[in-house]
Amino acid sequence: MAKKKQIEVDLNSGWAYAPAPESKGHIKIKPxxxxxxxxxxxxxxxxxxxxxxxxxxxxxxxxxxxxxxxxxxxxxxxxxxxxxxxxxxxxxxxxxxxxxxxxxxxxxxxxxxxxxxxxxxxxxxxxxxxxxxxxxxxxxxxxxxxxxxxxxxxxxxxxxxxxxxxxxxxxxxxxxxxxxxxxxxxxxxxxxxxxxxxxxxxxxxxxxxxxxxxxxxxxxxxxxxxxxxxxxxxxxxxxxxxxxxxxxxxxxxxxxxxxxxxxxxxxxxxGGKAANIIFEDASINQAVEGIVNGIYFNQGHVCCAGSRLFVQESVYEEVIRKLKDRMNTLIVGDPMDKNTDIGAINSKEQLDIINKYIKIGQQEGAEFYQPACKLPQKGNWCPPTLFTNVSQSSRITQEEIFGPVLAVQTFRTVDEVIAKANNTPYGLSAGIWTDKGAKIFNMTTKMRAGVVWANTYNKFDPTSPFGGYxxxxxxxxxxxxxxxxxxxxx
Amino acid sequence: MIRIKSKDLLPDFKFSPAVDQVGIEERTARFQTRSIKSETKVVGLKKVLNMIDLTTLEGKDTPGKVKQMCYKAQHLHDSIPDLPSTAAVCVYPSMVSLAKAELIGSGVKVASVSTAFPSGQAPMEVKIGDTKFAVDQGADEIDMVISRGRFHTGDYNFVFDEIAAIKEACGKARLKVILETGELGTLDKVRRASDIAMYAGADFIKTSTGKISVAATMPVTLVMLEAIKDYYYKTGIMIGMKPAGGISKAKLALHYLVMVRETLGDAWLTNEWFRFGASSLANDVLMQLVKQETGAYQSADYFSID
The missing domain is CATH 3.40.605.10 (Aldehyde Dehydrogenase; Chain A, domain 1)
Known part of the structure; x- marks a missing residue:
């Protein structure tokens, strides 16, 4: 049989956005x-x-x-x-x-x-x-x-x-x-x-x-x-x-x-190493958006970042495919440009730590993915990064990276994912994606995490307490x- | 024994993928934070003009009105050189032959509404006759309405079969299926209706008739774009999208383009796959284009209303 042409969409070329820099003229920084x-x-x-x-x-x-x-x-x-x-x-x-x-x-x-x-x-x-x-x-x-x-x-x-x-x-x-x-x-x-x-x-x-x-x-x-x-x-x-x-x-x-x-x-x-859990009955397109907000918000420099993604096996391929699509639309670069989605890594030291973990992930045999994006010459940059085929025992799933690096695991049953999600010394936050209300309430009582977001991620409000287990x-x-x-x- | 391979079966539309309204609204808000400047804006605005189905669908439509609109479709604002024409004009079946004659050689397509537009409350034979008449008169595209009443009663087979029958009546004309999303109630139902229309043979799915108060919105359009993407991934077949009604500002139209670009990619950013159903959008776009060129906004009186 002839090899089937891969059906894909091209989200990275054509009509591109011109620079839209925020003006700096109105601010004063003293020497x-x-x-x-x-x-x-x-x-x-x-x-x-x-x-x-x-x-x-x-x-x-x-x-x-x-x-x-x-x-x-x-x-x-x-x-x-x-x-x-x-x-x-x-x-x-x-x-x-x-x-x-x-x-x-x-x-x-x-x-x-x-x-x-x-x-x-x-x-x-x-x-x-x-x-x-x-x-x-x-x-x-x-x-x-x-x-x-x-x-x-x-x-x-x-x-x-x-x-x-x-x-x-x-x-x-x-x-x-x-x-x-x-x-x-x-x-x-x-x-x-x-x-x-x-x-x-x-x-x-x-x-x-x-x-x-x-x-x-x-x-x-x-x-x-x-x-x-x-x-x-x-x-x-x-x-x-x-x-x-x-x-x-x-x-x-x-x-x-x-x-x-x-x-x-x-x-x-x-610190944290939050589980973001996608069930097969979730609204997958919105869940993908939540994965992106969970890990790539603020370059992943977020203590409650959804850095461990758990996807139910029956929807795994769809989720990963759509996640990669979405990653291709993310614009990495000048933080002052109003269209930039992912800015600069905060310091050279932090970039070194992130790169160390990216190397560890590759050495551990996980599958590595970064969208093609042009990075500026100067400054500290890390494109959005995805590791699939990782294990619960991989270092990139166990240790906090504090950067735009996502480790993806699959699961089969509710009990399995609860056990895996809680199997970490951290317990700051978690995300659950399902269209079933009962499942949400069942999960929230069993997650050992200070904040559990359902069908959303990284939402903050002054009236809502925030903190960890x-x-x-x-x-x-x-x-x-x-x-x-x-x-x-x- | 009949053996049916599961891949040939239609999906059960009761189990169309769930849509999370909060998530959809958040995503569309994000598209609207994209800042479209300078050259990107000019290119985008010209794309918008070229994607418009310039529309008149009124009881009081006359040959005079339609003729004027057909001229405008080809000559949007002749004081700016190199402007594209609109994609199509959209009229009632009775005006199709006239519009066709006016547009000969221009490349502007003639779209006709049919199937007892806008309510769709007529017997099947009438709807098929309506469609065949428009096609015989020379319509390049047919904009049909689905039977929303039957859809709400859960009679998805009826809705599916009706679309398939109209598709057959269309012959070579491309079929746009209007879901009238303002009457569907939830985004889950918008998704379900989109799936039914695509599997039944729609070439385009379209939000609205423009005859009821909530017409095209960004959330509804995003749900439909996602349905198109899922269908494309499953079948390799591209389906077009047409938001109609309620888009009258250039800035909003550009945000629709951003949404298409970041959901389906650049391949959909032509009038073969994306249209705006609009009557007053063109002039706001023209005003913006003139502003880009001269640096000043001109009075609305400088732009022809018909």
Whole structure:
């Protein structure tokens, strides 16, 4: 028999989109940024600065103060002073006013924040404009509303603030994570010392400028910048009452060891290796879209990314074929172009880690697929990547890659997929795709994951608690749960 | 004993693939974030013009009206050089021979609605007669309506057989099957009706008559494009798509092209496989094209309404 012609669609040529760059003319990035302590921008005590780089072209954007333990001490003292002299004495209603003001200012300056977020972190302007910045504003709006209603939020309790909160945030959603941390802390009546990640300090420092504009009393929010040792100084500072950390499981363990034996409260939001499960009765075309949103959103730099895909064997070929089609429509490149779907990898270090895992996947014998796409010459890039024929015991299915790399496994029965999905030290999130409501409820009770999305993926809302099981951390952010993490409830 | 190979069996249309409305709406919103600029925009707008079925389907249609429209189809805006003509004009069967004569040698096709358009509430013989008449008059394309009432009662065999009979009556004319999606109620039913139409012999599937208030929408069109893709993957046969009604702005039309490009690929971006059923879209596209050339928007009075 003659070989049958492969039926396929060509999604990658013909009428192509011309560049549509977002303008950068309206923003100002200073050549040097200092730390925000006690309401003032102060130079680092050692006089040292480090560079922050645009990962899309490897060019330097600005210099950032290299904070050390001395600076952290200064910041914690400022926070303590503001707490005992001003912030803890203000009524909830007055605190709420300030938080509302911050929310509105973020909305007013949304374009500026989006552009800087994309320049500094490499994420696409579409995502920083449509997801990160509006969601950051929404978190402030949401928690502003709770500030004067704490007694109603927790009936029969007497909620009181904790004191000074030390907060350390990651580089994948810089402004949004700052909002997740600062908003509930302030609403609950605490003051804050926050450290952004070293590769993405700019929007946190811009937020500091905005907070200054808002008239928030000096020292209520302090921002120190630097690397891991700066963060360690916050965690170890004896006058910090609460530690909130989002980042890797490795660092999360170090933090827990460090605060053992102290009475510091702690919430940790750590890594993940989420199962995204496609049943044969799912709406396959929409499930494919969900797979793409699950793993290629924000270059896969998402702790809750759906990085393990489970497809029921009867629809496996259809799903993979359509997934490859969809991957061919993804545009990789300049994060500032409004049509870009996948931006730059945040740092050279992260790109090395991703490439290491891609090599491991190939060595493990998994089938490797990347769509043909032109990558820019300079900068850090990784095309969307797919590994099929992987096993539960492959390293690429077990370890968090934190990049646009998807590992696909098949399954036959519900019990099998539940067992496989839960067979991981992580437990942050999961996705389930089926047209059957009963199946969804059955699955959600059995998945050991903090968030389970049904027929959608990577949806965030300030009213909804977010956090993990097992080595994905403990404590919740968002919603009332997120508020209670910043309160003593007696 | 009769042996039937399972691959020759028709699918059971009750089990057409499920469609998730929330997911569909999210995807169409995403198409609308594509930013179409400069050269891409000009090329796209010209494609749109070339995909239009310029339509008049009114009780008050007269030879005079149809003649004017046929001239416009060939001379959209002569002050811009190198503009394409529209793909077709779409008229009632009674106007087909006139339109055919007006369009001789222009390459613009004549499409005729038939099968007791727009309701489809007539006996089969009438519908077949209606279709044969239009074809005899010279129609290149037939736009039929499905029997939505029978579809809602679950009589899929009737709907299927009717489409197949009309297809036969069409002879060489291409058949567009109007699902009237605004009357179907859910996206699952849109998908089911699309599957029935394609398996029964449609060359094109079309959203709407333009006679009821919810006509073409991006979600409905996406569901139909996905059905076309699944059918193509299964059979290797390309089916065309025609959203009709409600698309009057150039920007929206460009987003439809984005949706086609990212769902079915560039092969469908010609008027052989994609059409817009529209009466007022052309002028907005022309206005945008003039703006691209001169940098300024002109008054609507500069563009002929017929």
């Amino acid at each position: 040097q940024y200092n730390q925000f302590i006690g309401g003032k921008f102060v130079k680092p005590s050692n006089g040292k600065y480090f560079d922050t780089i645009n990962p899309a072209n490897s060019e330097k954007l600005s210099s950032i103060a290299l904070g050390n333990a001395k600076d952290v001490d200064k910041a914690v003292r400022a926070a303590r002073k503001a707490y005992s002299e001003v912030w803890s004495k203000l009524s909830g209603k007055e605190r709420g006013k300030y938080i509302f003001r911050i929310a509105r200012l973020i909305q007013e300056r949304a374009r500026e924040f989006s552009v800087i977020e994309s320049l500094d972190g490499g994420k696409t302007i579409r995502e920083s404009r449509d997801v990160d910045v509006p969601l950051a504003a929404n978190h402030f709006f949401y928690y502003a509303g709770w500030a004067d209603k704490l007694e109603y939020a927790f009936p029969n309790k007497r909620p009181t603030s904790l004191g000074v909160a030390g907060q350390i945030i990651p580089w994948n959603f810089p402004l949004l994570m700052a909002a997740w941390k600062i908003a509930p802390a302030l609403a609950a009546g605490n003051t804050v010392v926050l450290k952004p990640a070293e590769t993405t300090s700019l929007t946190a420092l811009k937020l500091a400028e905005l907070i200054k504009d808002s008239g928030l009393p000096d020292g209520v929010v302090n921002i120190v910048t630097g690397f891991g040792d700066t963060g360690a100084a916050i965690v170890n500072h004896p006058d910090v009452n609460k530690v909130a950390f989002t980042g890797s499981t490795g660092v999360g363990k170090i933090i827990q060891r460090a605060i053992a034996g102290t009475n510091k409260k702690c919430t940790l939001e750590l 097992k080595e994905s951390g403990f404590g919740r952010e968002g919603g009332l749960h997120g508020l209670s993490a910043y309160l003593n409830l007696n």
